[in-house]
Amino acid sequence: MENVLSILFCLSLFYVVVTTRVKGYVTVLRVQGLILTVLLMIPFYYHFSFYGIIIPVTLLLVKVFFIPGYINKIIIDLDIKRRIEPTIQQISFLLLVIATMVVIFLASHILSRSTGLDVIPFASGFSAIVIGIFIMMFRKKLILHVAGFLIMENGIFLFSTAVASELPMMIELGVLLDVFVVVFLMGIALNRISDTFKGFEVRHLERLKD
């Protein structure tokens, strides 16, 4: 079952790469949050534990409702143009992403012979991290940098389920809270940036050079 969810996760990553709408990114974030929640609920299918249901529920709330809703609000408030102008050609980007995923999958397969780990969630999480970094590098709008960061965080989450060590509940909640506050601060910063600079692309942030 994890494999199925991981392949859906990777499909959402592909969609992020090809989409030309800003709202598409928000949709992908919601879908990924939903996939991660289902992934966490799998153990509860067998034995229900009231104490342990808190984390998936919090995850659901934060990753599917709060954070994408907040980004939506920013998009509407700042009236960001809905299209994306990419930095490199779309086709080259897609080819790069495909090549990266192939390399990562092959590498995880080779590594899985020495350590026991689930190959598919591991490789999916890691490719989400790398693709999040690519998005941060190759997109001009600042809100998309934030989206790339969140995709990277989702990848880290998937990666942590593959590594299969138990992080205590407090820490998980702390991680979620931190991500949420970071996004919140970024939102406030973006508001100020759009007020001050009348725009929100990377080319506006060029003053502090040496």
Next chain:
Amino acid sequence: MFEFSIFIIYPLLAAGFCYLAKDLRIQFGASLVIALLHLGLSLFVFLGFYQPHMPTYFAVDSLSKLFLLILSNVYFWVVLVSYSYLKRPVMPKAEGGKKLYFLLLNFYLASNSAAILSNHFGMYWVAAEATTLSVVPLIYFYRNEESLEAMWKYLFLVSVGIAFAFIGILLLALSAKETVPEEKQLFFQLFIRNATLLNPIWLKASFIFIFVGLSTKIGIAPMHSGDVDATSNAPSPVAALMSGSLRITALLGVMRILQIIRPTSSYEFARVILIVGALLSVFVAFVFMFKVNNYKRMLAYSSVEHLGIILLGLAVGGLAFIGAIYHTIYNSITKVVLFLTAGNIHRTYKSREVDRVASVLDRMPKTGWLFVLAFFAISGIPPFGIFFSEIKIFEGILFSDKPYVLAIVMFFLLFIFINMGKIIFAMLYKEGTGQHSREETERFELNHIVVIFLLILLTAIAIASPDILYRNIMNIANDFGVRL
């Protein structure tokens, strides 16, 4: 629990209190009291009068005792000068920042103490992220365009870096799979004891990720840019706080993973990476010192350089390791001194550009002379402390297995010294265009008293070299397996 509450819970309560209290003076008073309590208790713990008991996820060992003391010290002096700093007139937009100032400072104290005292990688990570979040709004204090951009870059870069560090922590957990520590979560001591059982591939990968991720926060190459921007655009007490205490908390993370790697076969690999990173940082400072024309940015690059030297000492080991630990103490104090005096200069000249600042010694003689002394201190001129620690580091490198590193480092340091001196003496002695009136002689303020006290403290610790400090540092060296 008593200690835990003083270190962490009371500052959180004070933060809440600052949110409710509207008067700046009440906030200042509360923060000062908390800072004093914090300093007092950390001094007691350090001197060994008191053995604290901590709840799970927290523990005290020699390294945390020392770093906690450094944090308390820097924080106390920063809070002390904050009030007079906040009373200065600023642009109307920035008034909003004043309300949040003490709240964020208290929150910073709580989260930084939690990070230093933590015993568990996960708790360390959460606390480190919290320190970032508490510092970021403080950078934006002046509400102008440069500080906005600096805040954005810092927030973004450090968040990505901390996410990388989290990946490193996960990889560390992966390296423990199928061995003893597997189900016991990520406590430091457990990992250190069982270090040889860890899987070397994952351990190396984990080290790289943690190092690269935390290097954004420590402010060393290759990811120093966010940190440099933030430090040069933040208000002076905040910059002093960041340079003095935030960097070494991030350094603590790297030191912990170094402690784990030490007994294993990957130690040489880790050493090489650390040495390369450290040399790269000093190189970056060397290059940029040539063309920097903003004196706060110069001080930020000087931070990069000194953290690089500390890292070099830690990596080389032996006597250099001991010198590096001393260097952390002296570096923190000196940075506070530097940023406070630079803040005075900024207030008078209203600009950070070196070209606009002239004849400081004429207009502000007290600050000018203190600035000269601070410059001597940071460059390693006796009797200030950095001289002694740098001597130890250099001696350690010379007698280690990589003596050529010393030649490289000294070459860079020479030019950094020349450039810094050029800039600072230009600021001090250059004839200005003379439109400043001469009638306002500089008053002797709290700032100056604090700076003088800190300079004396710097000298005193170095010369007196108290036994307690020596024993603590030898304990740390023991934990890290360093042989003299």
Next chain:
Amino acid sequence: MDIEILQGILSITVILGVAPLFAGFVNKQKAKLTGRTGAPVLQPYYELQKLFRKETINAANSSFVSRVAPVLNLVSLIIAAAMLPVGFARPLISFNGDIILFAYMLGLARFFQILAAMDIGSSFEGMGASREATFALFAEPIFFFTIGSISFISGMTSFYGIYHSIQLDNISYVVFIVICSISVSMLAITECSRMPVDDPNTHLELTMIHEVMILDNSGIDLWLYQYSSYLKLFIYAVLEISFFYPFSAKSYLIGLIIFIVGGIVLTFVLGIVETVTSRYRMKNIPQYLLFATAIGILNLLIYTFTK
């Protein structure tokens, strides 16, 4: 042995006969969804009948290629259709490795079309031919990655073997098959010149791809081209339906009914897709195809590493 040949002949006859009906159903669905009554379902047959009676005119400076190409086009498609499994009968042409022959028979058909289009000598058709060739380039890997991954997993290399090895028992296999079918449908859309790659109803110069290549033909030539386009659509429809067809069903009648139901569902889906989507810009189409390829590669990666 005899039964098999009979079944094979029955399969190919069914395909050849039912192909225009399928296209008629799709057009009817499109009409219904946009609120029109639309042409009757048997309209494609009437069209073909009408074309049969018309006079064939060739362009002045065309060569023997224009006379020969339409026939060769149709013949290649019939050979390809003979390799498809309809129901659980063994197709007429079935041997190990026939998937590759299938792909390149379709390619050969396209080749003749392009050749004939260029032979006419007008820049109009040449433009259509170049576009068709470009998109075919990007579409080829999709087929191999998708069908190839199924054959890799099942170990069989003929259509008959591949489709018979699909057991939809555990959920990850179902997801795998669903994703493969999505990929093949994107391929089908490209090859059959349907929305969102090409609009079969438009005749504006800027936007035609397939229609423009057959613009100058009439009479029997046009009959051949029209019929071959219906046939191609039906070939891909059979491929899609066979993904979900329970080949282990024992009774032929039940299999037939399921096949018909599947066909109707497919026309419904195709009608909805055609009505709802708008055409992509020309320069975005290679990316669309690369996306389908990426899905195919991902499928291959994940499912070879779990076996």
